[in-house]
Each structure stands twice: as structure tokens, then as C-alpha cells.
Amino acid sequence: MSFLALWLGVGVLGGLASLARFLIARLVAESTRGDFPLGTLAVNLSGTLVLGVLLGAALRGDGYLLAGTATIGSYTTFSTWMFESEREGEARRRVAILVNLLAGLALGLAALWLGRKLGGG
Amino acid sequence: MRPAEDPPPRRRRHVGGHDLGAIFLGGFAGSLARSALARGFPVAAGHWPWPTFAVNIFGAALLGYVITSRQERDPPTLTGRSFVGIGLCGALTTFSTMIAELLAMLEASRWGLAAAYATASVAGGLAAVLLASRLARRGLAGG
Numbered sequence: 001m002s003f004l005a006l007w008l009g010v011g012v013l014g015g016l017a018s019l020a021r022f023l024i025a026r027l028v029a030e031s032t033r034g035d036f037p038l039g040t041l042a043v044n045l046s047g048t049l050v051l052g053v054l055l056g057a058a059l060r061g062d063g064y065l066l067a068g069t070a071t072i073g074s075y076t077t078f079s080t081w082m083f084e085s086e087r088e089g090e091a092r093r094r095v096a097i098l099v100n101l102l103a104g105l106a107l108g109l110a111a112l113w114l115g116r117k118l119g120g121g
Numbered sequence: 122m123r124p125a126e127d128p129p130p131r132r133r134r135h136v137g138g139h140d141l142g143a144i145f146l147g148g149f150a151g152s153l154a155r156s157a158l159a160r161g162f163p164v165a166a167g168h169w170p171w172p173t174f175a176v177n178i179f180g181a182a183l184l185g186y187v188i189t190s191r192q193e194r195d196p197p198t199l200t201g202r203s204f205v206g207i208g209l210c211g212a213l214t215t216f217s218t219m220i221a222e223l224l225a226m227l228e229a230s231r232w233g234l235a236a237a238y239a240t241a242s243v244a245g246g247l248a249a250v251l252l253a254s255r256l257a258r259r260g261l262a263g264g
Binding site for chain 2: 007010011012013014015016017018019021022026044047048050051052055065068069070072073074075076077078079080081082083085086089101104105108109111112113
């Protein structure tokens with residue numbers, strides 16, 4: 001794959017993955033009640049599961065750069081997870097902030113592990 | 122009394138084609154920057170994942186600044202935050218790669234490194250949003 005095609009792919013896949021993140025997080029947020037940021041959690045956990053599948057299938061090199069780093073890396077997000085947690089802290093919802101952070105980390109590790117099994121790793 | 126032409130609640134805002142275009146372009150740029158860093162600075166097993174850590178903390182600060190200054194100055198519009206907030210910050214930062222790095226540390230029994238990386242990412246990310254939001258509010262109050 002040429003240099004230009006590879007990095008154009010990294011950009012285009014990252015852009016499409018960002019659209020998917022926005023639309024799926026919005027759909028989940030609209031179809032659930034309450035203030036807890038389930039949309040971001042759903043996106044992050046589903047993306048981490050797929051990254052696990054890619055790792056389990058031992059994808060490497062340019063394939064991993066395109067599918068893993070660019071696509072799944074852009075689909076999942078750290079900044080919104082932190083932003084929503086910080087705003088829960090400002091609103092003094094201490095339980096919500098702890099649940100959001102700890103559930104994110106614990107379920108994220110579980111999703112990656114499960115994905116890797118599914119991918120054959 | 123709310124006038125009948127009040128804008129609809131935030132969750133039901135209309136999403137236009139220009140919003141989707143802005144999210145795509147922001148995501149394009151964020152993906153390029155993070156992927157280039159990952160390729161340019163590979164991290165050996167058992168070492169601190171500086172590329173992921175740096176983009177995550179920087180992206181959290183940028184998102185805090187942009188959303189705070191947009192939301193608390195103007196009536197929030199989706200268009201204003203699509204490019205930088207949802208597209209760029211969303212794609213520049215990553216949750217899945219951080220989790221993969223954490224699991225690799227745990228499986229190598231590097232408990233201290235894993236605990237330090239998880240704690241520094243979460244505490245650093247929260248502090249970055251908090252400080253950037255304060256900075257944006259100070260800018261609003263002063264201007």
C-alpha cells in the first residue's frame with residue numbers, strides 16, 4: 001500500500017468512525033432515561049470489544065493501523081468520558097462519577113478480554 | 122411562560138449535513154495525528170505509553186475548554202462544537218487503546234505500572250477538563 005493511500009485511509013476511516021460514534025452515542029442517549037452518560041459508555045465498550053477481536057485475530061502492521069488504531073481508536077473516546085465525569089463531579093453526583101469511571105475501566109478490560117477470545121486469541 | 126417558539130430540548134436538536142461534515146473532518150484530523158504519533162513513537166512492552174497518554178490528556182483539556190466557552194457564552198449550537206469537540210477531540214483521544222495497554226500491563230504482572238497508568242490517566246483527564254473549563258470561564262468573565 002502506498003504511503004498516501006495508507007494515510008488517506010487513516011484519515012477517512014477516522015472521520016467515518018467519528019460519525020458512527022456521534023450517531024450511536026446519540027441514539028443510546030435518546031433511548032434511555034436519566035442523566036447517566038450511557039451513550040459514551042456504550043460506544044467505548046462496543047469499540048473495545050471489537051479491538052479485542054482484532055488483537056485476538058493477531059492483526060498487525062498496516063492492517064492494525066487502519067482497523068485498530070485509526071478506526072476503533074477514533075470510534076472510542078477518552079475526552080468525552082472525562083468531560084462527562086468532570087461535569088458529574090461539578091453537579092456533586094459523586095456516585096455517578098465513581099460508577100462511570102470504575103465501570104468504564106472494569107467493563108473495558110472485560111470487553112477487551114472477551115473480544116480477544118472471540119477473535120481466537 | 123415559555124414562548125411557543127422555544128428551541129427544542131438539547132437532545133432533539135436537528136443535525137444538519139454541515140454538522141456531519143464537520144464531525145467527519147475533525148475525526149479525519151484527529152485520527153491522522155494520533156495514528157502518526159502511534160506509528161512514530163512505538164512503545165516497548167513494560168514502558169509508559171506516552172503517545173496515548175499525551176493525546177488523551179491534551180484532548181480532554183481541549184474539549185473542556187471548547188465546550189465550556191461555547192456552551193456558557195452562546196446558546197449551545199451543535200455546529201459550533203462538531204469539528205473540534207466531537208470530531209477532533211473525540212478521534213484524537215482513545216479509550217480502547219488505553220484499555221489494551223492496561224490489559225497488557227496486567228497480564229505481564231506489572232501491577233504498579235498498570236495502577237499508575239490508570240490513575241494518572243483518569244486523574245489527569247479530570248484535572249485537565251477542570252482546569253481548562255476554569256480557564257474558559259475566566260476568559261468569559263473577563264471578556
